[in-house]
Amino acid sequence: MILALESSCDETAVALFDPARGLAGEWVHSQIALHGRYGGVVPDLATREHLRNFAPLFELARAEVGFSGVSQVAVTHGPGLAGCLAVGVAAAKALALAWRVPLVGVNHLRGHVFSPFIGVHAEAPAEFSTRLDGLLPHLGLVVSGGNTLLFTLDRERRLNVISSTKDDAAGEALDKGAKLLALGYPGGPLIEQRALSGRADAFDFPRGIGPRSDLDFSFSGLKTSLRYQLEKMSPAAITERLPDLCASYQQAVIDALVRKTTLALRRDGFRSLGLSGGVANNRVLRAALGGLAQEQGIPLLAAQPKHTGDNAGMIAFAAWVDPSVREADLAGLEIAPSLTL
Numbered sequence: 436m437i438l439a440l441e442s443s444c445d446e447t448a449v450a451l452f453d454p455a456r457g458l459a460g461e462w463v464h465s466q467i468a469l470h471g472r473y474g475g476v477v478p479d480l481a482t483r484e485h486l487r488n489f490a491p492l493f494e495l496a497r498a499e500v501g502f503s504g505v506s507q508v509a510v511t512h513g514p515g516l517a518g519c520l521a522v523g524v525a526a527a528k529a530l531a532l533a534w535r536v537p538l539v540g541v542n543h544l545r546g547h548v549f550s551p552f553i554g555v556h557a558e559a560p561a562e563f564s565t566r567l568d569g570l571l572p573h574l575g576l577v578v579s580g581g582n583t584l585l586f587t588l589d590r591e592r593r594l595n596v597i598s599s600t601k602d603d604a605a606g607e608a609l610d611k612g613a614k615l616l617a618l619g620y621p622g623g624p625l626i627e628q629r630a631l632s633g634r635a636d637a638f639d640f641p642r643g644i645g646p647r648s649d650l651d652f653s654f655s656g657l658k659t660s661l662r663y664q665l666e667k668m669s670p671a672a673i674t675e676r677l678p679d680l681c682a683s684y685q686q687a688v689i690d691a692l693v694r695k696t697t698l699a700l701r702r703d704g705f706r707s708l709g710l711s712g713g714v715a716n717n718r719v720l721r722a723a724l725g726g727l728a729q730e731q732g733i734p735l736l737a738a739q740p741k742h743t744g745d746n747a748g749m750i751a752f753a754a755w756v757d758p759s760v761r762e763a764d765l766a767g768l769e770i771a772p773s774l775t776l
């Protein structure tokens with residue numbers, strides 16, 4: 436079994452993964468309520484919380500599954516907040532040293548990249564390799580608070596990033612929009628909820644599409660355009676039109692994601708489409724990409740809700756499935772706050 440630790444941002448998480456059976460247990464402590472008061476993650480507070488919360492999570496894991504089968508420790512070593520990463524990496528080194536098992540550092544983004552395949556593995560662990568071969572080449576969209584990118588996995592499971600964002604990430608655009616609308620943090624789910632009773636075509640926000648063949652994303656203009664729109668409205672009008680504002684703003688983000696994904700899908704004979712990261716929770720986005728995949732006659736592999744936000748299950752899974760993961764020497768594994776894919 437692989438024991439994985441994740442503490443790159445505001446979730447402390449531990450998971451146990453058995454390649455022959457699947458995830459044996461996952462434990463998460465979220466700090467959303469703590470940081471919500473400040474309108475975003477406060478790095479120093481997050482570090483202290485990780486320090487506090489790993490021990491109780493390990494106690495739960497010990498009580499519910501036990502550590503006797505652990506043959507490898509995996510830990511997120513980047514990207515993320517330096518202090519937060521350091522807590523997880525230090526804990527992982529201590530465990531690997533005490534148990535004399537190998538340690539691997541996992542790129543958090545690669546965790547998101549492979550997370551849509553956790554469900555494929557869970558259905559039939561013994562057949563996973565064959566099934567994965569049938570789903571490659573794969574086009575994947577990672578949409579989170581810090582990243583928005585399209586990548587491909589070729590038949591050899593090699594990863595290639597084909598587009599990213601020029602400015603804000605999709606989740607960041609939703610969070611900043613929610614802040615302008617005084618909705619709170621994190622903004623994505625709050626906007627989605629308000630949008631349910633609104634019209635997506637009520638306001639015409641820019642799509643940030645850019646040149647037609649360009650696959651990169653850009654969301655900063657969208658946020659600015661919302662600000663200008665709100666400056667033109669009275670507080671009472673904003674309150675009254677809140678559902679329309681949310682639905683239109685959300686739709687602008689989703690349209691940009693769907694347009695670029697559609698363009699990328701035309702490029703190659705992809706056999707599956709993936710969706711992961713925190714924004715993948717959004718039901719309107721899931722439905723839109725589901726429709727797109729169906730049109731192409733390929734499956735949409737969307738990460739399960741518990742694997743969209745930060746979690747250790749995807750870190751354990753990536754440690755096992757990602758061919759680029761290498762065993763680290765205990766002294767040598769460093770934190771890598773600005774690691775890229």
Ligand code: AMP
Nearest residue numbers: 579580606621622623624713714716717
């Ligand atoms: P992550 O960066 O992967 O931890 O994901 C957090 C981001 O996902 C934040 O920007 C959230 O606003 C966004 N998010 C979470 N749930 C939803 C949702 N239902 N719709 C849109 N965005 C969401």
Ligand code: MG
Nearest residue numbers: 444445744745
């Ligand atoms: Mg998070």
